[in-house]
Amino acid sequence: MQQRITGAQVEQFNTDGFLNAGKVLADKFVDGLSAELDRVIAKGPDGFKGGERGPVSFTSIGGDRERPVWQIVDIWMASPLFEELIHHSFISTAIGEMTGSRDLQIWHDQVQYKPPRHGGSTAWHQDAPYWPAIEPMTEVSAWIPFDDAEVENGCMWMVPGSHRWGDQIDYLHRQRDQHKAGKDFRELDPFTVPEEYGAALGTIVPKPVACPVKKGEIHFHHALTWHGSPHNHSDRPRRALAIHLMTSQAVFTGRKHLMVKHIQVQPGENMGTAGPAFPFVLKDGVPC
Ligand SMILES: O=C(O)CCC(=O)C(=O)O
Secondary structure (H helix, E strand, O other): OOOOOOHHHHHHHHHHOEEEEEEOOOHHHHHHHHHHHHHHHHHOOOOOOOOOOOOOEEEEEOOOOOOOEEEEEOHHHHOHHHHHHHOOHHHHHHHHHHHOOOOEEEEEEEEEEEOOOOEOOEEEEOOHHHOOOEEOOOOEEEEEEOOOEOOOOOOEEEOOOHHHOOOOHHHHHHHHHHHHOOOOHHHHOOOOOOHHHHHHHOOOOOOOEEEOEOOOEEEEEEOOOOEEEOOEOOOOOEEEEEEEEEEOOOEEOOOOOHHHHHOOOOOOOEHHHOOOOOOEEEEOOEEO
């Protein structure tokens, strides 16, 4: 079991914009988290009542009723075991090394649950353009599955090197529209090079790769890396949690986001004092 990220892994992350760091979490811990997640899923979006602490949101994303993807934001608020996970020292020290930051805070976490056989897809996107409420962007996220995530049940796909191509969300939205027109997610491979980057990329053709991740392993991706995940065609669920962290430079811009209602600072102010929804996980290089 890996205790700390290696220099070679950080280099690999910098090259590709994502990394499977290998087995980090003990089976017993993952099994406990898995049972907790099932408890929250069984409660459902309307299950947290009467002053009970629930997540920030619990919704089906993508607008496809036949093929839902259930998204739970800040499950850590509803579960002490998930609170322990977001403070995991491997995650905070690894992202500290990847970002060169000695102070890190939770921006938010996010479960994506694709039910067996009819779990929907998550269209190609980059994360940073979806977080206009903070600047500079949250650079690196950790992604933790509670079921072995494979091609059949909808593991993530990523485009190596795409974190260096800037904000391409408009281009990716055009790909999404093509996807919505009825094509299977994987038929979008290979991508065509965004026009504005054609010259800079030279002969490089963006080439998505599948990123299977086993239970207990932790996968990292950069906030500009192109990624998404297809339908769950299997008989198994596909449940996973992304943890998105901010560096100490993050400032509230005043722009829209689901988390804005929890931000207790004014536009232009640093997120360091934004309130209890944004706990520190690394302070002066020490996990906390
Ligand atoms: O869980 C997934 O399939 C997608 C997650 C994602 O897009 C993210 O963590 O940024």
